Amino acid sequence: MHNLTIAELVKGLQSKEFTSVELTQHFLDRIANLDPAYNAVITVTTEQALQAAAAADQRLADGNAPDLCGVPILHKDIFCTDGVRTSCGSKMLDNFIPPYNATVVENFEKAGAVVLGKTNMDEFAMGSSNETSFYGAVKNPWATDSVPGGSSGGSAAAVAARLAPGATATDTGGSIRQPAALCGISGIKPTYGRVSRWGMIAFASSLDQGGPMARTAEDCALLLNCMASYDDKDSTCIDREVPDYTANLNRSVKGLRIGVPKEYFSEGLHPGTEEAVRAALAKLQEQGAELVEISLPNSALSVPAYYVIAPAEASANLSRFDGARYGYRCENPKDLEDMYCRSRAEGFGEEVQRRILIGTYCLSAGYYDAYYGKSQQVRQLIQQDFVSAFENVDLIMGPTCPSPAFKFGAKGDDPVAMYLEDIYTIATNLAGLPGMSIPCGMVEGKPVGLQIIGNYFDEAGILNAAHQYQQASDWHTQAPEGIA
Amino acid sequence: MSIERSEIEKLATLSRIAINEETISEVAQRLGSVLELVDQLQAVNTDGVEAMSHPMQATQRLREDEVTELNRREALQAIAPETEDGLFLVPKVIE
Numbered sequence: 001m002h003n004l005t006i007a008e009l010v011k012g013l014q015s016k017e018f019t020s021v022e023l024t025q026h027f028l029d030r031i032a033n034l035d036p037a038y039n040a041v042i043t044v045t046t047e048q049a050l051q052a053a054a055a056a057d058q059r060l061a062d063g064n065a066p067d068l069c070g071v072p073i074l075h076k077d078i079f080c081t082d083g084v085r086t087s088c089g090s091k092m093l094d095n096f097i098p099p100y101n102a103t104v105v106e107n108f109e110k111a112g113a114v115v116l117g118k119t120n121m122d123e124f125a126m127g128s129s130n131e132t133s134f135y136g137a138v139k140n141p142w143a144t145d146s147v148p149g150g151s152s153g154g155s156a157a158a159v160a161a162r163l164a165p166g167a168t169a170t171d172t173g174g175s176i177r178q179p180a181a182l183c184g185i186s187g188i189k190p191t192y193g194r195v196s197r198w199g200m201i202a203f204a205s206s207l208d209q210g211g212p213m214a215r216t217a218e219d220c221a222l223l224l225n226c227m228a229s230y231d232d233k234d235s236t237c238i239d240r241e242v243p244d245y246t247a248n249l250n251r252s253v254k255g256l257r258i259g260v261p262k263e264y265f266s267e268g269l270h271p272g273t274e275e276a277v278r279a280a281l282a283k284l285q286e287q288g289a290e291l292v293e294i295s296l297p298n299s300a301l302s303v304p305a306y307y308v309i310a311p312a313e314a315s316a317n318l319s320r321f322d323g324a325r326y327g328y329r330c331e332n333p334k335d336l337e338d339m340y341c342r343s344r345a346e347g348f349g350e351e352v353q354r355r356i357l358i359g360t361y362c363l364s365a366g367y368y369d370a371y372y373g374k375s376q377q378v379r380q381l382i383q384q385d386f387v388s389a390f391e392n393v394d395l396i397m398g399p400t401c402p403s404p405a406f407k408f409g410a411k412g413d414d415p416v417a418m419y420l421e422d423i424y425t426i427a428t429n430l431a432g433l434p435g436m437s438i439p440c441g442m443v444e445g446k447p448v449g450l451q452i453i454g455n456y457f458d459e460a461g462i463l464n465a466a467h468q469y470q471q472a473s474d475w476h477t478q479a480p481e482g483i484a
Numbered sequence: 485m486s487i488e489r490s491e492i493e494k495l496a497t498l499s500r501i502a503i504n505e506e507t508i509s510e511v512a513q514r515l516g517s518v519l520e521l522v523d524q525l526q527a528v529n530t531d532g533v534e535a536m537s538h539p540m541q542a543t544q545r546l547r548e549d550e551v552t553e554l555n556r557r558e559a560l561q562a563i564a565p566e567t568e569d570g571l572f573l574v575p576k577v578i579e
Contacts (some may be wrong), residue, residue, distance in 0.1 A: 305522075
């Protein structure tokens with residue numbers, strides 16, 4: 001059952017080939033048996049999952065089942081779940097049990113999905129390797145000495161290891177696409193404002209966006225149908241109808257104009273990754289798409305602009321963790337100041353503290369214009385690059401990340417080396433555009449991701465091209481050793 | 485780019501993060517390397533470019549001034565480190 005796609009599971013459940021309780025128990029058993037090797041799941045909600053599965057089976061029997069009725073999924077531990085610990089990968093929230101659900105969680109509940117548990121992640125979504133999690137790093141199912149990517153590394157590894165057919169994730173600078181690439185699965189970051197951020201623990205509010213991960217583009221479309229919504233509770237959510245993302249999947253790519261940015265194939269790109277990505281582009285060309293070389297001249301500025309904007313917004317967002325109302329409080333504070341300072345020093349990990357300090361620096365008196373103001377201007381330039389490019393092309397494609405999964409500790413000493421992991425993904429967050437990663441090859445036994453960037457609200461166009469590529473390739477069906 | 489010890493101490497105070505004396509120089513070195521990265525921005529000509537705060541130029545929308553949230557004080561205080569009589573307790577502020 002674990003090798004079936006979500007589309008197939010929905011059919012199997014509706015035609016009563018298996019029940020949701022059987023399916024849910026099967027995935028719970030897989031988590032119990034296999035996850036000790038990967039550490040992808042922080043909290044397993046066995047009892048609630050089996051109850052929800054039984055309720056789903058009842059609805060399926062009654063014939064009034066919603067779209068994802070009985071399908072088991074995992075939530076990234078950044079989405080608040082009523083009554084279930086939501087840690088955000090941090091000691092700060094190790095004891096945090098939210099009294100409410102995130103809108104995304106509500107949406108899946110309404111669609112009848114069964115939640116198996118919560119996935120591991122970099123602390124407060126700050127990282128590209130999952131090494132910053134308070135609960136320990138997640139291991140890549142393709143090579144357990146290597147990182148799964150981050151920050152949604154737990155969700156990506158869980159889907160790759162078939163611990164769940166799909167999972168929720170979030171992307172601030174590449175946190176859906178980069179782990180999807182390194183774990184050989186599919187994942188889409190929608191347009192900024194497409195998915196509600198309410199109840200999704202904030203990192204950098206002008207960049208954060210939730211999205212789904214699954215093995216195929218079709219499954220991502222099914223999950224996004226449920227995940228995307230307009231939400232009054234998120235003031236940056238865009239009030240726009242959610243289309244059926246599965247409607248155009250079968251459209252041919254004939255005549256599709258694909259922009260290939262020359263800046264995404266420059267030095268630093270692993271030759272094996274380049275070869276796999278070029279082969280995928282050639283395959284799409286064979287299917288009738290047209291490749292057009294384009295330029296995104298300000299690409300190189302996206303990493304520095306991001307590492308001002310993201311930490312600046314993080315330093316403001318994370319000021320809410322004060323040890324007073326929820327989360328970690330240090331022992332025996334001698335006064336209020338001591339309570340704040342020690343709770344934050346003891347509750348936050350090293351990378352989170354570093355980003356708070358950088359953000360505070362960039363926002364402090366005398367530096368604001370030179371750093372934050374300047375970055376917001378550069379952000380405009382980066383967006384203009386994309387706006388110009390989309391005048392001539394329908395989609396933009398290139399590598400998701402510069403190389404396949406690296407080994408644990410390989411980028412440990414230098415934060416900047418780690419930051420460059422997101423060099424191809426960050427620009428779309430700065431511009432607010434949708435982007436996806438799908439598997440397109442293997443290098444040294446590790447997966448390579450093809451990145452597909454679309455125009456604003458063209459998630460359907462991205463998913464269509466991804467699905468068409470997956471009709472002509474089988475990278476998305478491959479499983480790590482010992483998994484199938 | 486180097487960053488002074490005293491500057492790290494000031495940032496730590498502003499951020500309300502207790503900082504360990506022994507780690508200051510290491511923190512300074514790592515922050516320095518990040519600042520070196522972001523300093524690439526200073527060379528960019530952004531004259532006349534408007535700062536971008538929302539990708540779709542969306543502005544805050546307004547709503548009717550109505551009560552939409554229920555009072556959930558008990559549920560919200562149940563997860564607090566320390567409360568008493570419906571109040572959050574913190575160390576004594578006034579002597």
